[in-house]
Amino acid sequence: MTRVVAQGTFDIVHPGHLHYLQEAKAMGDELHVIVARRQNVTHKEPPVLSNRQRRDVIAALETVDVAHVGHETDIFAPIEEIDPDVIALGFDQHHDADGIREALAERGIDCRVDRVTGREPRYDEEILSTGAIIDRILEQRGSE
Numbered sequence: 001m002t003r004v005v006a007q008g009t010f011d012i013v014h015p016g017h018l019h020y021l022q023e024a025k026a027m028g029d030e031l032h033v034i035v036a037r038r039q040n041v042t043h044k045e046p047p048v049l050s051n052r053q054r055r056d057v058i059a060a061l062e063t064v065d066v067a068h069v070g071h072e073t074d075i076f077a078p079i080e081e082i083d084p085d086v087i088a089l090g091f092d093q094h095h096d097a098d099g100i101r102e103a104l105a106e107r108g109i110d111c112r113v114d115r116v117t118g119r120e121p122r123y124d125e126e127i128l129s130t131g132a133i134i135d136r137i138l139e140q141r142g143s144e
């Protein structure tokens, strides 16, 4: 049984997220998803939706076996608990795969780190970024 971990913010789910989670699931048999805590999303605008709401939506997806709200301070604490065989990084996740491999080795966690592919829009109106969906909302509703 191969256990895979995926992670991200997942604020307003879109088909790019579905692609990521499907590819991550295809790397093994059981998919766990760590949903980033709002306080740890510091490299972009923090999510609009709460930790729990984002976790609950991800948990309801068919590809996902278990969804967890991430740890407050130590991103490797849930990894130690889940004990995955593979960590699937998203195509544009800012984390450095080698840095993660080093941190895993220091903690004695035996786990592969792979990156999944990105997905391009399949039609004109398809929006594959939460930030772009929020921009569209502000554009269309912001002045109401």
Ligand SMILES: Cc1cc2nc3c(=O)[nH]c(=O)nc-3n(C[C@H](O)[C@H](O)[C@H](O)COP(=O)(O)O)c2cc1C
Residues within 6 Å of the ligand: 007, 008, 009, 010, 034, 035, 036, 037, 038, 040, 041, 042, 069, 070, 071, 072, 074, 075, 076, 077, 078, 079, 087, 090, 093, 094, 095, 100
């Ligand atoms: C292996 C791994 C484990 C993570 N675990 C946590 C965690 O426990 N808690 C958390 O808040 N964020 C965690 N994160 C960070 C977020 O999932 C995420 O990468 C970032 O904060 C959100 O940015 P993104 O949606 O652009 O990837 C983890 C990231 C990685 C790569």
Ligand SMILES: Nc1ncnc2c1ncn2[C@@H]1O[C@H](COP(=O)(O)OP(=O)(O)OP(=O)(O)O)[C@@H](O)[C@H]1O
Residues within 6 Å of the ligand: 007, 008, 009, 010, 011, 015, 016, 017, 019, 020, 044, 089, 090, 091, 092, 093, 117, 118, 119, 120, 128, 129, 130, 131, 132
């Ligand atoms: N178009 C896409 N194709 C493949 N994976 C994607 C796509 N969009 C997002 N992902 C993946 O989903 C995971 C979570 O992404 P995240 O929650 O940061 O969404 P986002 O839409 O990229 O957000 P934002 O637009 O605010 O940067 C990341 O690993 C990311 O690589």
